[in-house]
Amino acid sequence: MDTVEELFPSFDEKGKELVRAAYSIAGKALEQQTRGNGKPFIEHPVRVAKIAADEIGLPAECIAAVFLHEATRFHPETDIPAGGVFGKDVLTMVDGLNKISTIKPKDTRLEAENYKKLIVSYSKDPRVTVLKLADRLEVMRSLDMFPKLSRERKILETLMLYIPLAHQLGLYNMKSEMEDTYFRYAEPEQYRAITNKLKATEKDRQALMTQFIEPLKHKLSVAGIQYKLKIRTKTAYSIWRKMQKQKVPFEGVFDVFAIRFIIDCDADRETEHALCWKVFSYVTEEYEPDTKRLRDWISNPKPNGYESLHITVRNSDNVYLEVQIRTKRMDDVAESGLASHWSYKGIKHEATLDKWLASVRYALEHPHSGGQYYEDDVPEPPSKEIFVFTPSGELRKLPAGATVLDFAFDIHSNLGIRCSGGKVNGKAVPIKETLKTGDIVEIMSTRNQKPSQDWLNFVVTSKARTKIRQKLSEAEFQKAAEGKELLGRRLKNWKMELDDETLAALMKKLQYKNVNAFYAAVGDNTVDIGSLKDMIQAVTGIRTGEPVTSSPDADGQTEGKTAGTKASQGSQNPERQMWDGRGISSDDILVLNAKNVKHLDYKMAKCCNPVYGDDVFGFVSIKDGIKIHRMSCPNAARLIEMYPYRIQKVKWSDTPATSSFQTTLRIIAALEPSVINEVIDVINTFKASIRSFNVNENAKNSTYDISVKLSIPSNLELDKVLSQLRALRNVVKVNRS
Numbered sequence: 039m040d041t042v043e044e045l046f047p048s049f050d051e052k053g054k055e056l057v058r059a060a061y062s063i064a065g066k067a068l069e070q071q072t073r074g075n076g077k078p079f080i081e082h083p084v085r086v087a088k089i090a091a092d093e094i095g096l097p098a099e100c101i102a103a104v105f106l107h108e109a110t111r112f113h114p115e116t117d118i119p120a121g122g123v124f125g126k127d128v129l130t131m132v133d134g135l136n137k138i139s140t141i142k143p144k145d146t147r148l149e150a151e152n153y154k155k156l157i158v159s160y161s162k163d164p165r166v167t168v169l170k171l172a173d174r175l176e177v178m179r180s181l182d183m184f185p186k187l188s189r190e191r192k193i194l195e196t197l198m199l200y201i202p203l204a205h206q207l208g209l210y211n212m213k214s215e216m217e218d219t220y221f222r223y224a225e226p227e228q229y230r231a232i233t234n235k236l237k238a239t240e241k242d243r244q245a246l247m248t249q250f251i252e253p254l255k256h257k258l259s260v261a262g263i264q265y266k267l268k269i270r271t272k273t274a275y276s277i278w279r280k281m282q283k284q285k286v287p288f289e290g291v292f293d294v295f296a297i298r299f300i301i302d303c304d305a306d307r308e309t310e311h312a313l314c315w316k317v318f319s320y321v322t323e324e325y326e327p328d329t330k331r332l333r334d335w336i337s338n339p340k341p342n343g344y345e346s347l348h349i350t351v352r353n354s355d356n357v358y359l360e361v362q363i364r365t366k367r368m369d370d371v372a373e374s375g376l377a378s379h380w381s382y383k384g385i386k387h388e389a390t391l392d393k394w395l396a397s398v399r400y401a402l403e404h405p406h407s408g409g410q411y412y413e414d415d416v417p418e419p420p421s422k423e424i425f426v427f428t429p430s431g432e433l434r435k436l437p438a439g440a441t442v443l444d445f446a447f448d449i450h451s452n453l454g455i456r457c458s459g460g461k462v463n464g465k466a467v468p469i470k471e472t473l474k475t476g477d478i479v480e481i482m483s484t485r486n487q488k489p490s491q492d493w494l495n496f497v498v499t500s501k502a503r504t505k506i507r508q509k510l511s512e513a514e515f516q517k518a519a520e521g522k523e524l525l526g527r528r529l530k531n532w533k534m535e536l537d538d539e540t541l542a543a544l545m546k547k548l549q550y551k552n553v554n555a556f557y558a559a560v561g562d563n564t565v566d567i568g569s570l571k572d573m574i575q576a577v578t579g580i581r582t583g584e585p586v587t588s589s590p591d592a593d594g595q596t597e598g599k600t601a602g603t604k605a606s607q608g609s610q611n612p613e614r615q616m617w618d619g620r621g622i623s624s625d626d627i628l629v630l631n632a633k634n635v636k637h638l639d640y641k642m643a644k645c646c647n648p649v650y651g652d653d654v655f656g657f658v659s660i661k662d663g664i665k666i667h668r669m670s671c672p673n674a675a676r677l678i679e680m681y682p683y684r685i686q687k688v689k690w691s692d693t694p695a696t697s698s699f700q701t702t703l704r705i706i707a708a709l710e711p712s713v714i715n716e717v718i719d720v721i722n723t724f725k726a727s728i729r730s731f732n733v734n735e736n737a738k739n740s741t742y743d744i745s746v747k748l749s750i751p752s753n754l755e756l757d758k759v760l761s762q763l764r765a766l767r768n769v770v771k772v773n774r775s
Contacts, residue, residue, distance in 0.1 A: 045084065046091055046101065053098030057087075059123045060102035060109075067109035067116045074183035082176060083108040089172040094209070100165050103131035104173075111139050127163065134166035135173075137476065142431045152435045154199050156425040159475050167203060174200040175212055178219040193220045210372075217275035225278070232274040235288050243269055243295050250297055250325075250359060257320045263313060264302040270362065271295045292350075296360035298369075305367045311336055314347050314363050321361055325351035328358070336364075344372055426477045436473065439498045443469040446481045447502035452758070454502060455509055456483035470496040488513070518554040521561030525570065532571055543577045544570070640664035642699070646671035647775070649699040651753035656686030664688075698749045700729065701756060702775040705744040708768040709735065713742060717769070720762045726750045741770065 042058045049057065064083055071079035087104045090096045102124065109116045110132060118124060118132075137160040141153060161167045178196060181189050197220050204213035222229045247269055258265065272280075272294055280291050288294075301313050314336055321327075333348035347363040364372070424436050426445060434448055442462070446469075447454030457469055461480040473479060489509045497503055529536055536544075541553070548565060550556040559565040640656065646668040648654050653669040657677050664686055667674055678685055707713045714733065721728060729747040736743055750756050756774075763772045 045088065046098070048091070049098045049101075056098045056102045056123055056128075057105070060105035060128075063116060063118065064105035064109040067113045071112065073180075074185070075180075079108075082180075085176045085179075086169070086173045089175055090169055093211070094168060094172060096165060096168065099125070099128050100131065100169055103128050103135065104169060106132045107135035107139075107169075111136055130163045131166050131169065134161045134163060135169060138166070138170055140476075141433075152425060152433055154203060155423065155435070156433065156475070157199070157203070159423075159425065168207065168209070171200055171204050171207070171209060171212060175216060178216050181219065181223060189223065193223050196220055197224075208372075214273045214275075218273050221275040221278060228278055229274055232277050232288060236271065236274065236277075236294075239294075243271070246353075246357065246359065247297050250353065253324050254320055258317070261316060261320075263317065265317070266300045266302070268298045268300060269295055270298050292358050293360045296348075296362050298362040299364070300369045301363070301365045303365055305365075310365045310367065314365065317363050318347050318349065321351060321363070322349065325353055325359075327351050331360075346372070424473060424475045424477075426473050426475070426479050429478060429480050437498055440473050441469065441496055441498070442467060442471045442473065442479065442481070443493060444497050444499045444502050445473060445479050446483075447497070447499065447505055449481065451501075451505045451761075453481055453483060454505055455489060456485065456487045458482050458484045458487050469493075514554055514558045517561035518557035519561070521557035521559065525557070525560050525567060528567055528571070534571070534574060536574065540574060540577050544573055547573065547577075640666055643667045643671065643673075645673050647699070647701045649701050649750060649753045649756055650690055654688055654690075656688045657681070658684040658686060699751065701748050701750060703744075703746045703748065703760070703763070704773045704775055705742075705746065705763060705769060706771040707742045707744060707766075708770065709740045709742060710768045713766070713768040714744075716766050717744060717746070717763060720766065721746070721748065721759055723762065724750075724758050725755045726759055745775075 040058070042054050042061055046054060046057055065080060068079045068083075073079050073081060083105050087101045090100055090104060106118060106124070106128065110118070118129070138157055141156060157167060157170065161170075174196060177192060181192065184192065196216055201213055201216050201220070204210075204216065218229075247267065251267055272291075277288065277291055277294060280286075280293075281288065284290065299317050301310070301317065303309055303313055328350040331348070331350040333346075335344055335346050335348070339345045345364060345368045348360065349363075350358055350360050352358050422438055424438055424440060426434050426436065428434065428449070434445065436444055436448060442460040443454060443457055446457035446460070459469055459482045460467055460471065461482065462471060462473065462477050464478075466482075489506045491510065493506050494503060497506065525536070541556075545551075545553070545556050548556065548559075550559065556565070560567055560570075641662055641664070642648050643657070643665045648666050648668045654666050655669060655674070655678075656664040656666055659665050666688065667677070705717060707717070718728070718731070727749045729749055730745075731747075732745045734743040735741075748756075748759070750759070760772055760774070763769055
């Protein structure tokens with residue numbers, strides 16, 4: 039007897055020939071390959087094919103696709119005759135399965151929804167997803183042959199990706215088996231405890247069912263209702279989840295099992311509804327119902343098509359029982375996977391995905407229809423998003439139409455700012471190149487690259503647009519600062535002042551809407567600074583050589599003074615002289631870390647730990663010289679209000695004398711084991727080193743309280759760290775102490 043005949047006896051001769059041809063190709067391609075247990079690898083596709091054929095009921099085309107996929111996945115050079123026995127349906131499925139097999143999730147827990155959508159996007163024929171689920175079920179049944187690390191990765195992928203997909207397609211038996219297998223390996227002690235309790239109480243459940251039906255038998259018989267009674271026991275995993283959610287022991291889960299009436303009658307909805315309600319009336323006449331727990335999904339079926347009557351009743355021993363009433367047709371639909379629970383189980387609902395999954399259900403309902411699933415009448419997988427990879431295999435989700443530059447900003451803002459081009463699948467492309475699902479993208483960058491206004495014309499992500507605008511604005515502010523400084527020096531030479539009224543008149547004359555734009559134009563020579571003198575004179579009526587009074591505070595020469603020296607010959611208010619007799623006025627500028635500064639001590643205040651670049655002020659202390667505080671220091675308001683004569687204006691030098699400033703961050707994060715490593719990874723990405731790292735667990739709030747002391751060169755680098763920490767999914771709050 040040939041192998042295909044033995045494995046798939048239910049297929050007709052044409053179907054067997056199709057499978058036989060595919061099996062032959064796979065047998066030759068995988069001849070030398072073995073599994074982890076040392077057995078021939080062909081064992082895997084055979085078992086997957088059996089699941090697809092026997093347990094799901096898929097046709098011969100799908101079974102052939104399974105064998106061809108395994109052959110070409112490992113040996114792409116395998117020759118599949120074009121236009122031969124394998125039609126377009128089969129080859130479309132093989133292509134989809136091959137693409138899905140290239141997905142290598144790095145962190146499934148964080149990216150589950152994206153990877154799930156990527157699987158869907160590769161499935162032009164909806165049966166591809168179902169075949170992938172059959173493949174994963176076979177892997178879960180064979181977990182013992184995999185090494186520990188591989189096994190752990192597979193059970194996590196199964197929990198995050200494949201169990202939700204099975205649930206969406208209504209493949210409940212498959213879903214339940216994968217859940218319990220996951221539970222057995224992930225929580226072996228809990229699994230054993232619950233399964234042992236289920237076994238120990240099995241006779242009690244059987245006795246309860248016998249006791250329950252006894253007083254109803256006569257009424258049902260007289261009414262001529264043909265039915266079958268079945269006990270539906272929750273899976274160990276479902277029980278465990280409910281115990282965790284409700285914080286109750288095993289005994290506190292009241293719906294561990296349900297008694298199900300399955301009525302045998304014609305598939306006429308009016309007849310079905312009448313019989314279900316009749317059985318319902320008999321049950322509630324005999325037992326006390328809890329009307330709050332009545333679920334009528336017969337009069338109003340769920341959006342997924344699920345139909346059943348559920349009611350909880352109490353027997354004479356004060357035991358609560360869940361009773362489900364449905365017809366054979368309703369039960370077949372629910373059990374065979376043709377009704378999807380996803381719309382009421384909290385899984386994110388998207389109209390396009392819903393429509394596409396409806397085509398999957400159609401394929402399952404009509405496995406032998408011979409329909410062409412890739413035709414226009416069946417919706418394509420969702421196309422509003424694309425999924426691309428970094429060279430290391432990390433998955434990134436972007437909107438359709440995203441470019442290389444969008445991808446660069448998605449990785450990191452600084453990478454986007456410096457992006458000069460990229461490589462897509464190894465080929466050099468410009469920054470405006472549009473990406474598509476499955477692309478592997480590498481970003482090229484140069485230090486001198488700067489964003490231009492043109493970038494806004496082709497990026498599509500909000501993050502990229504925001505960062506580009508922000509950088510363009512920063513560049514304008516920088517130019518404005520340069521222009522303001524330049525104009526200030528010229529005004530001093532001209533012995534002129536530029537008051538607000540004159541500035542407004544100049545801006546109006548030159549058609550600039552804001553001050554920054556005006557000064558930026560001065561800074562980049564768009565406005566000829568020499569011409570401004572005549573304009574100011576024309577506006578104010580001042581003529582060259584007329585005396586203009588200027589205050590010492592406006593004297594631009596102070597910027598050139600050595601720190602710690604007098605900027606003016608004396609203060610107009612002798613009472614505001616510093617207490618220590620150094621002759622430094624409170625209006626002077628102290629440049630921190632300036633060269634040749636002697637006999638001038640200052641320290642960073644420990645209450646706020648300033649970092650180079652922070653907005654700071656100096657406070658003259660009695661013992662420790664000048665202490666530098668951040669303007670945002672919790673003590674700033676009190677010091678400035680109570681001791682104004684001790685406040686010293688300060689600013690940073692162009693470059694700090696030290697590259698190490700201490701600061702402390704307090705991070706509140708969700709109680710997830712991975713969050714600690716995520717925080718450390720972010721910090722290590724930048725020019726920051728960890729000096730101490732303390733973690734306290736707040737069980738009441740289910741959070742970690744993390745305190746991190748950092749050594750960091752500047753507030754610019756600190757801002758990068760803070761930004762990325764706040765972007766982490768599990769981080770609730772980040773504060774700088």
